[in-house]
Amino acid sequence: MSLTKSSEEDSFNGRYTLWITEALEELPHNFTITDPFISGHPIVFASLGFLKMTGYSREEVIGRNGKVFQGPKTNRRSIMEIREAIREERSVMVSLLNYRKSGSPFWMLFHMSPVFGRDDGKVINFVAVQVPISGQEHRKLGVMSSDHSELVFGSCRREVCFGSFVHQNRASPVECDDEQGLEDWEHCEASESEKLKAVEAVNNVLSILTRYSELSGRLVCGKRYCLRGVDCLSSSLVISLGRIKQSFVLTNPCLPDMPIIYASDAFLTLTGYKRQEVLGQNCRFLSGVDTDSSVLYEIKECILKGQSCTVQILNYSNRKDKSSFWNLLHISPVRNASGKTAYFVGVQVEASCRNTESKELRPETRQLSVVGAVRVAVRSSLMVTC
Amino acid sequence: MLKIKRVPTVVSNYQKDDGADDSVGCGRNCLGACCINGARLPLYACKNLAKSGAVEKLVISNEAKEPPVAFLESLVLGEWEDRFQRGLFRYDVTACETKVIPGKYGFVAQLNEGRHLKKRPTEFRVDKVLQSFDGSKFNFTKVGQEELLFQFEAGEDGQVQFFPCMPLDPENSPSVVAINVSPIEYGHVLLIPRVLDCLPQRIDHKSLLLAVHMAAEAANPYFRLGYNSLGAFATINHLHFQAYYLAMPFPLEKSPSKKITTTVSGVKISELLSYPVRSLLFEGGSSMQELSDTVSDACVCLQNNNIPFNILISDCGRQIFLMPQCYAEKQALGEVSPEVLETQVNPAVWEISGHMVLKRKEDYEGASEDNAWRLLAEASLSAERFKEVIALAFEAIGCSNHEEDLEGTIVHQQNPSGNVNQKSNQTHGGPITNGTAAECLVLQ
Numbered sequence: 001m002s003l004t005k006s007s008e009e010d011s012f013n014g015r016y017t018l019w020i021t022e023a024l025e026e027l028p029h030n031f032t033i034t035d036p037f038i039s040g041h042p043i044v045f046a047s048l049g050f051l052k053m054t055g056y057s058r059e060e061v062i063g064r065n066g067k068v069f070q071g072p073k074t075n076r077r078s079i080m081e082i083r084e085a086i087r088e089e090r091s092v093m094v095s096l097l098n099y100r101k102s103g104s105p106f107w108m109l110f111h112m113s114p115v116f117g118r119d120d121g122k123v124i125n126f127v128a129v130q131v132p133i134s135g136q137e138h139r140k141l142g143v144m145s146s147d148h149s150e151l152v153f154g155s156c157r158r159e160v161c162f163g164s165f166v167h168q169n170r171a172s173p174v175e176c177d178d179e180q181g182l183e184d185w186e187h188c189e190a191s192e193s194e195k196l197k198a199v200e201a202v203n204n205v206l207s208i209l210t211r212y213s214e215l216s217g218r219l220v221c222g223k224r225y226c227l228r229g230v231d232c233l234s235s236s237l238v239i240s241l242g243r244i245k246q247s248f249v250l251t252n253p254c255l256p257d258m259p260i261i262y263a264s265d266a267f268l269t270l271t272g273y274k275r276q277e278v279l280g281q282n283c284r285f286l287s288g289v290d291t292d293s294s295v296l297y298e299i300k301e302c303i304l305k306g307q308s309c310t311v312q313i314l315n316y317s318n319r320k321d322k323s324s325f326w327n328l329l330h331i332s333p334v335r336n337a338s339g340k341t342a343y344f345v346g347v348q349v350e351a352s353c354r355n356t357e358s359k360e361l362r363p364e365t366r367q368l369s370v371v372g373a374v375r376v377a378v379r380s381s382l383m384v385t386c
Numbered sequence: 387m388l389k390i391k392r393v394p395t396v397v398s399n400y401q402k403d404d405g406a407d408d409s410v411g412c413g414r415n416c417l418g419a420c421c422i423n424g425a426r427l428p429l430y431a432c433k434n435l436a437k438s439g440a441v442e443k444l445v446i447s448n449e450a451k452e453p454p455v456a457f458l459e460s461l462v463l464g465e466w467e468d469r470f471q472r473g474l475f476r477y478d479v480t481a482c483e484t485k486v487i488p489g490k491y492g493f494v495a496q497l498n499e500g501r502h503l504k505k506r507p508t509e510f511r512v513d514k515v516l517q518s519f520d521g522s523k524f525n526f527t528k529v530g531q532e533e534l535l536f537q538f539e540a541g542e543d544g545q546v547q548f549f550p551c552m553p554l555d556p557e558n559s560p561s562v563v564a565i566n567v568s569p570i571e572y573g574h575v576l577l578i579p580r581v582l583d584c585l586p587q588r589i590d591h592k593s594l595l596l597a598v599h600m601a602a603e604a605a606n607p608y609f610r611l612g613y614n615s616l617g618a619f620a621t622i623n624h625l626h627f628q629a630y631y632l633a634m635p636f637p638l639e640k641s642p643s644k645k646i647t648t649t650v651s652g653v654k655i656s657e658l659l660s661y662p663v664r665s666l667l668f669e670g671g672s673s674m675q676e677l678s679d680t681v682s683d684a685c686v687c688l689q690n691n692n693i694p695f696n697i698l699i700s701d702c703g704r705q706i707f708l709m710p711q712c713y714a715e716k717q718a719l720g721e722v723s724p725e726v727l728e729t730q731v732n733p734a735v736w737e738i739s740g741h742m743v744l745k746r747k748e749d750y751e752g753a754s755e756d757n758a759w760r761l762l763a764e765a766s767l768s769a770e771r772f773k774e775v776i777a778l779a780f781e782a783i784g785c786s787n788h789e790e791d792l793e794g795t796i797v798h799q800q801n802p803s804g805n806v807n808q809k810s811n812q813t814h815g816g817p818i819t820n821g822t823a824a825e826c827l828v829l830q
Contacts, residue, residue, distance in 0.1 A: 076669065076701055077642075083607070084635055240633065308471055332471075339481040361457070362550065365464035368471070372463030375480055376572050376608075380633035 008063050011035055012044040015124060015220070016212040021045065023208050029201035030108075031129040032066065033209075036086070036235035039242035039265050040065050050130065053108075055101035066128065071099040075187070082112065087236040089114050089123050089224075093198060095133060095188045107133040109190040111198035114235075115209055118219035121226040123235035125209070129201040133190045233262060233381075240377035246370050247348040249283065250334070253303065253341065257282045261343070270348060272319035283346060288316035288324060299331060306341055308332035308371075312351060326351035328363070332371045334378050345374045388513035388718035392732060393502045394621045396476065397566045397576065398529040417527040417534075417581060422556050427534055429552035429560075430461060431541035432603040435595075435674040435703075456605045457546060462563070463631075465535040466573050469565050474533065476500060479569040487742075489755030491637040494741045497750035501568045501743065502730070512617045512714035515689045519586040525624035526564065526578045535563045535575065540599045559583045561596055566628065570736060570743050574630035577611065585625035587616050589685035589697075595678040597627045601703035602674060608633040610700050612735035615685075617694030618711050619734035627699075628735070637740030638707055639700055643667050646776070649785050651676040657776075658707075662762035663738050664772040665709040666779070674703055680783055681706045687782030693775055696735035709738050710775050713765035726761050733765040 012035065013020060024033075030049040034041055046061045054061075054069060070079060078094045085092035091113035099105050112128040190198075206222040213220040233241075233250075241250070247266040251258045259280045268275060271286060278285075287296065295313045302309035308331060315327040328349040336342035347370045349363050361369070394401075400416070412420040469475070477500035484496040511517070519525070537560040541547055554560055559582035566574045577600055579585065579593040597611045611629040614620040643656035646666075653671035658664070666684070671677040681697070688695050688710060698707040713733050716722050729749050731737060742758055744750045749757075767775060 076704055077640075080607075080635055080639065080701075084640075087634070335478075335480040337484050339483045360548070360550075361460055361464060365468065366460060367464070368467035369460035369464030372467040372573065373459070375467075376463070376631045376633055379480055379484070379572060380608075 008035065008038060008042055008044050011038065012125075015216060015218055016209060017215045019215075020208070020212045023212060024205065027201075027204055027208070029129055029204065030131070031127060031201060031205055032061070033205075034066065034126045034128065036123060036126065036239050041086075041239050041242065044125070053100075053106075053130065053132065054098070060101070069098040071097075071103075071105060073097050073105055074099075078110075082110065085112060086126065086239065089235060091202075093195065095190055096130075097188070098130070107188040109133055109194050109198050111195075111202055113202045113206070113222060115206065115220050115222065116224045118213075118221045118225055120232055121224050122232050124220050127202055127205045127209070129198050129205070131190065131194050131198045131201070133188050133194060237377055237381035238262070240381070241374065244370055244373050246366065248370050248374070249278070249346050250343045250374070251283065251346065253333075253344055258303070258344070267348065270317070270325075270350060271315070272317045277318075286315040286317075286327070288314070290314055290324070291316075299329075302331060303333075303344060306333050310367075315348075328367070330367050330371065334371075334375055336378055337380065342378060343374075345371055347371060387511060388715060389509045390512050390714055390717050391507040391509055392621075393506070393730075394508050394510075395501065395566075396568050397622065398524070398526070398533055398564070399474065399476075399567050400528050400530055400533075401524045415531045416529065417531070417554070419556070421531070422554055422582075425531055425554040426551045427531070427554055427560075427562070428461070428465075428536040429539070429547075429549040430458060430536050430603075431539050431547040431549075432458065432599055433544050433546055434540045434542065435599055435602060456603070457548070458600075458603045459606055459609070461536060461548075462573055462575060462604065462609075466565060466575065469532070469535070472532070474565060474567060475569060476567050479574070480572060483750070485753075486634070487753050487755055487758060491740065491755055491758075492635070492640065493637055493753075493755060493758040494632065494634065495750055495753040495758075496570065496741070496743050497747060498570065498743050499745060499747070501570070502745055510621070510714075512694070512718050513692075515615050515617045515692050515694055516588055517586060517616055517623055519584050519623060521584065524622060525584060526562075526576070526581050526622075526626065527584065529564055533564050533567065535565065537561065538563050538577065538596070538600060540596060546603075556582055563600075569630065570741070571630040571632050573609070574628065577627040577629065579625055579627075587614075587620045587623050587625055588689055589613070589615075589682055591679055591682040591686075593625060593627075594682045594685070594697075595675060597699055598674055598678040598703040598706070600627075600629070601699045604629075605702055606631070607701050610636070610698055610739075612699070612739070613697040614734045615689060615694050615696070617692075617714055618696050619714065619732045632741060636698070636700075637661070638663075638665065638698060638709075638738065639705070641665075647780070647785050649676075649680055649783060651680065653677050653680040655680075655780075655783075655785070662759045663709050663711065663733075663766040664769070665707050665738075666776070668706045668708065669704060677703075677706065681708060683783045684708060684779040687779050688775070691778055693778075696738055698735055698739050707739070708779075709735070709765075710767050710772070711738065711765040712767055712771075716764060722764050723760075726764055729757075729761065731761060733762060738762060738765060 024045060025048055027047060028049060029047060030053050031047045032043045032050055033045040035044045042063045042065055043061055046058060051058060051061065074097045078096050081094050082092055093109065093111045095107060096110040097105050097107055109131040110128060112126055114123045115125040115127060116122065117124050209220055241262055244264060245266060246264065247270045248264050249260045249267055250262040252261045259282060260278050263275060263278045291314045295311050298309065298311055310330045313327050313329050314324055316324045328351050330347045332345055333341040334343045334345050347367045349367055412418060415421050482496055482498045484494065487493040487495050537552060539561055559580040561577065561579045562581050564576045564578060566576055577597055579596050601611050609629060609631050611627045613627050616623060638661060641658045641661040643658050645654055645656045648654050651671050653676055654669050656667045658667060668677060668681050671680065685695065685697065685708065693710050694714065695708060695710045700707060711733065713722065730745055731742060744753065
């Protein structure tokens with residue numbers, strides 16, 4: 001159901017050509033690149049510096065969501081800030097406590113920035129640079145006494161790195177020797193030079209991405225040059241939709257012939273088509289010679305009236321055996337933040353697979369839960385703070 | 387006796403005007419003795435956090451990938467959508483326009499003209515946080531069974547268990563999740579702990595823990611649970627929490643905070659900075675139960691001292707906000723500014739969290755951060771009073787030994803960095819507390 005690691009790397013190489021990996025690996029920075037259009041918003045590239053810093057191998061990291069590096073002491077507010085930056089498709093810089101493979105926590109400056117398609121304004125990737133915080137200027141919030149420096153350093157290992165360390169790539173990150181030390185740490189502020197370093201790193205990555213996207217002809221850039229087109233979903237909506245693991249499509253009734261604008265991974269598995277084969281198509285390509293035309297008419301009527309309906313319809317797959325299947329199809333209009341119908345959602349359940357296992361949710365409930373999850377995602381996707 | 391007049395929210399289709407007694411007998415499939423025999427409802431028993439602790443896994447495993455839409459979430463959304471398509475709600479909440487108000491805080495405004503139609507204003511007593519249950523008024527045993535979604539309980543062990551068709555056992559009063567027929571967002575439900583026990587609207591340790599369990603089990607930071615005490619805009623005196631989906635942060639959740647103290651069980655208590663309503667944030671602790679119990683201690687103390695408050699359970703149960711308030715009391719005393727009153731917006735838990743449900747189109751179109759701030763600031767305790775309330779609550783929690791920290795905070799408080807409301811009348815809450823605390827303690 002989920003994409004394989006190689007296909008995650010393929011999607012990346014497809015946009016920037018095969019040489020991109022080599023070029024990025026020459027950069028000394030610790031960074032990852034993620035793809036919001038793959039279900040789970042996984043990492044599609046991790047630099048050598050990042051792997052060294054966290055102790056993971058490349059195979060362990062590609063395909064994972066960045067949240068796996070967080071742990072119990074990671075500040076919840078910082079996590080929220082990052083989540084909101086992704087949702088609003090903007091950059092963010094925040095101190096963050098992450099965990100290595102060994103389980104040991106460390107402070108770093110997290111600087112994330114979106115990469116936009118130059119022609120359609122769509123977010124293609126997020127670049128996240130991580131600069132270890134050397135601990136020279138960190139301070140503990142909430143301590144008001146004058147000898148606070150002693151308090152802070154008292155519980156944590158002091159890092160001695162005075163002098164010029166601006167270009168020092170391997171500054172040891174701030175660590176704590178014991179749990180208690182971390183517990184007391186509310187916040188760890190990065191120094192100005194660390195912030196500059198993060199900005200510089202993001203710029204370096206962006207300029208390489210831009211250069212290699214020119215080679216493939218699908219240009220990207222660090223700034224949004226045009227507004228996203230109407231037929232183009234925001235990355236935050238796609239990330240929300242990607243959490244829904246069942247078979248469904250979204251169609252846009254405002255476009256001619258109501259094309260599919262989103263298809264879930266499970267839909268592709270069920271029907272045997274590739275994503276690029278279904279996007280832009282009307283759903284009727286699933287019909288065949290024995291499909292009952294009165295059911296098609298019933299669907300059309302419901303859509304015209306803006307109502308929801310559930311039908312049983314014979315569909316034809318593109319799976320290896322080209323088999324047909326009975327599709328228990330539910331269709332509902334979905335409204336956006338303005339209260340207007342923006343999409344129709346179609347949720348497919350293969351009738352032969354209807355689960356009668358008593359410890360599970362009824363298939364009808366599961367089907368309606370997809371409609372609910374889509375409504376929640378669509379309703380808030382346009383309400384972005386600008 | 388302090389009273390205000392307000393239009394009560396219709397949460398059930400079986401709620402009648404003026405809270406009049408229903409003499410209708412039955413035949414409508416309610417939860418009363420007349421109908422409950424043979425009634426069945428799905429039962430969801432969640433992982434027991436009290437037993438399994440709240441230790442989060444660190445190590446990357448195959449399971450560490452983004453989980454599929456969680457089971458409880460599917461159940462809530464699927465059953466809610468089912469009731470929606472059956473037409474049980476008074477209006478389609480997804481047809482209500484909603485937007486983020488421009489500004490630094492990101493207050494969310496919704497225009498909801500249907501929520502308060504067809505009801506006449508009713509008098510509510512607002513000076514008594516604890517009132518005994520009155521079976522003659524509307525309560526959740528009177529709702530029709532079709533408004534119930536499922537039974538919810540904390541299971542015996544670390545396993546989720548689901549029974550699609552479980553009898554409602556009158557002997558073992560089940561906790562149920564019901565729809566709110568006047569939703570303010572998609573998935574708006576009510577969690578009613580031990581519904582047949584007819585508990586009044588008052589926090590107890592077990593019930594708050596159940597609500598925290600639900601937040602944790604839903605596993606979605608955009609699904610929060612909220613609580614309004616009597617005097618803080620609860621309209622039904624039958625113990626219930628509310629919850630719904632709103633896939634964006636609340637301004638309250640975004641507000642910076644400053645740690646005041648950490649309890650012996652490791653629960654960190656902070657005070658929100660630069661938010662219009664002075665509030666406490668509880669987080670951390672060695673387990674979810676420790677966190678929940680600490681908040682319960684504080685709430686029990688507040689309600690025994692007759693201080694109205696709201697609770698927001700946020701971030702999958704990891705963060706709990708406690709907001710003591712005095713809006714209704716000020717309203718009854720005629721101290722709320724007329725412009726604010728005119729909007730008829732009641733600052734209950736969702737409004738205080740920054741989700742403003744507006745009834746008039748002009749208020750929606752003209753919604754500004756200033757307006758939202760002004761309304762919420764009316765609900766906040768004064769700096770003085772908040773300090774007293776913190777002291778009371780901390781004594782109850784047993785962290786009064788941090789007196790020193792507290793003093794430091796208060797000094798800082800008097801020179802707030804932002805425009806924290808300073809003009810609240812400093813006497814609010816004081817006289818009432820002194821007058822009725824004893825009475826409430828008798829109830830306890």
